[in-house]
Amino acid sequence: MDKGLGSVTWWGFSPAIDLIDYYEKANCNTIRSDGEKVGHINILLIGSGDIRHVLKSIASLNRRKGCSVHFYILENNMELYARALLLLSLALENPNTCGLQEKVELLIEIYGNSLVRSQTAAYIQQASNSFIEMVTDFDCLEERLPVFDLNSLKYKERDMLEGIFKLWRKPETDIFDIKHCWDLRVRQHLGTRYDTAKGAFDWDYSMKLCDRGAEIIGSRLYQRWRKEGVAFLLRDGNYDSPNKTLASGMIFQVDGERLGRRGYWGDIVVSPYISFGLECAEERFFKRANREYASDAEAITQYNITSLLHELQTGEPYIEPEAAASESTMSTVVEEETEDVEDLKPAEDISSDQQAKYLPCENVKISFLPLNSLPDMTTKSKYQKLFDVVYFSNSMVHHLVPPISDIFADKSMLILETAKFITELSRDQYVDFTNKIDGMAKQVGCETMIDCNPLKDSFAFYKFQRQKTTM
Template sequence: MTATGTGQGFGSVTWWGFSPALDLQMNSLTSMENLHVSEDHAIPELNLLLVGCGDSRHLLKTICQAHRWPKRKLNFYVIENNLEVLGRHLLFLALALERPEQMGLQEKSELFLELLGNSLVRSQTAAYLQEKANLFIRYVTDMDFQQCSLPALDLSALKFKERDQLEAIFKFWRNPDRHIFPMEQLWNSRSRQYLGSRYDSRRGAFDWDLSMKLHDRGASTIGHQEYYHWRESGVAFEIREGIYDVPNKSLASGRLLRHKGEEVPVRGYWGDISTGPYIAFGIETEETSLLKTVNGQRTKTVQDISHYNVTAMFHELVAQKLYLAAQGLAEATLCQITEVEEEEERVTLQEPEEVPRCPGGANQRKGECRSSESNKGGPDFLCPKYVKIHFLPLNSMTELHRKTKYQNLFNRVYFSYSMVHHLKPELKLLSAPRATLIVELAKFMVDVSKDQIQSFADQVTELAKDASFLPFRPPPEIQKDSFMGFQLRDKQ
């Protein structure tokens, strides 16, 4: 069987991003004073449209760091081109909002990275995925239950057919049979097809991709051994000691392949096998000590940096304050959180001054939106205040501007590299005055040359101009940027 695109390293399904996680409230020219004020909460509303993120990195970072900015209601609208990717958004959102008494910070960050970037996971992680799959099946078949259990999420815009397909995806996730998704075989098959005659000398090919492309473009935190191991096996993060031998079924997707002149549906792994899941959280950090070098060698690995960043992000979500690295990182496990810090998190969650009303339950203290024997029907997860995440139908960008409720709505719009073809002139009809447009560039795409990176940036500039968006500033050397930013011209 053959399929167009599967011979390329980045594949046809975007399981993780090819740019660092962004706080979408940072570095924008959008006038915050002109935001629409919510009638329900009497605070400004910031409406964000995310097109093809692939993972939940921008969404989660923006939510977790919301305490750093003036109080605003955040409305996220998520569009993907693949239902399996949408299912992973739900998985990561549920994991991030697990209650502290249900899951500790360390375990949460480890599970997140494992599910994000590993082809093979531990049996404990596979059990968590199966457990959540059962819950998600009920979410897509019982909307009232979903609103009571996870009120931050809104699935009402999805089509009935898409909900049925999501149900089938989650049923596959919960299947305990390891052999229905032979990940090791699928990974090896993709690698052989991608490398072709270079497969027998693949270590040299890996070294070229890492040293001459990823390192040269700014991802110097990725070490050789980590990158080689991921290219060989698909396992990127091994933070916890254990046996990584269970296929990560959340990385399975279906596509039509041509066989004997006919198209047949085939489930397989059609994602990235060349860049890796390290870019999202592993190449930038606010903790500069993690970027130190000694005698030209880095003191911390890309796994350490990713783990720290994810841990810090989830800590901010719960504690509503910055996460400070523990003293003595060289001697202790990176990102270890002490019992005192865990207790501080619980205290912060129970502060009484913020009292949200959660659907399905009575007024509760901040963070206590949960189901219990005394509050049946209440939310099972944390309830971040003033946050709503809407999942929109697949590829709905072509029709969105025809619906009145979305016109002149979005203050921020994000397009991934893989979805930039949806950046059409109609975008200006969806954008609020002085809206911000952010487009992911091809900087860390291993299969894309420097000339192609520049050509793509030029193409993006033209597409944005056709939609009445102008660059924030004259573009510098595009090779150094992961994103391009634009602002909507004042409407006449």
């Protein structure tokens, strides 16, 4: 396990992108956003770690007449599936049961904080009760959240999911002391530099993240997150409950014996700000005063998530209220939504006339594949020539070998995450990584679609064209 990055990718190391938009722009097939030609897209996400690409892609789907998409998600850790189910179901909650502002705050808090408010912890417990029912009864899942498909998972993986949700629903806080776990990880990572941790954090921010285009994060936010794992403080309150969705188990060899240990085994050096906090269509967030940004990644994340959830909920692009557009506050408060998280009703308390607890998503399907099942997929006929878009994270790209091309559809698109924001690598190392994955892509029959600058770009894009065989 890398001391800084850990072994579980709780959040992505690249900004969220609209996969469907890139696919259309690449003209890989006949799908167009003008409504004249429509179709279905199959997207395989390998090791993406979180829901960022799925959320951004489905939020814009209403703009595309007749277009439908099927996401296939493949990870190496079952806790990532549980988190995806929780966060995506939260994003799809009906506004009658969860208002937009509360939804945004809950999602961001669960996504990127080691410690959450008691109200958020209560929401996780309530949602876990519902998911225990759904992962043990697929008829219940089909009735409540038909957008999700767990049929491909093995029985032991379904049992693991149930066990994870049972852990999350426990009210006890001492079963996962994330403050202690976080401090142990920081001590292990810094070693003798622990006594000067503040200087070490500042060095990583100034000399690594800023050098890679992440200066907008802000030193204050980055220092706070590195110290205690709390990335977002969107509302006044006590952030003192452990975020149990960040708990996972690892097996260690101790004196020849295999011992399991629950802890926090994720990133402690890059931060959850990368996914939604670096890029934004609103230029005002990037204005400077005295050579300093007037805003930071926390405000950008809140705006971006609000925009995505608003469009997902209404089908219309988000227009910020005038009061929230004030340059002095940089706030994204949604005035129409005033109810507090404390007033959220548990799923079982919702009356029958409110049983539409989730937004309809007839044109989206999200399937979870067995862990580490990519090699097996190349031998199964149902996956042959299936995927129009294939995405590899930088931690899973070693699986990009020639047999994988069997699952690529003709004229499909391959997206590879670069190592731009992997701060544990030097500049020369992450440039070499980009050159290496470029060679791997070409070995499986892909050609460059968009030129990739390893110092600036978070992704490398390729187009696959199956060679016609001659008799």
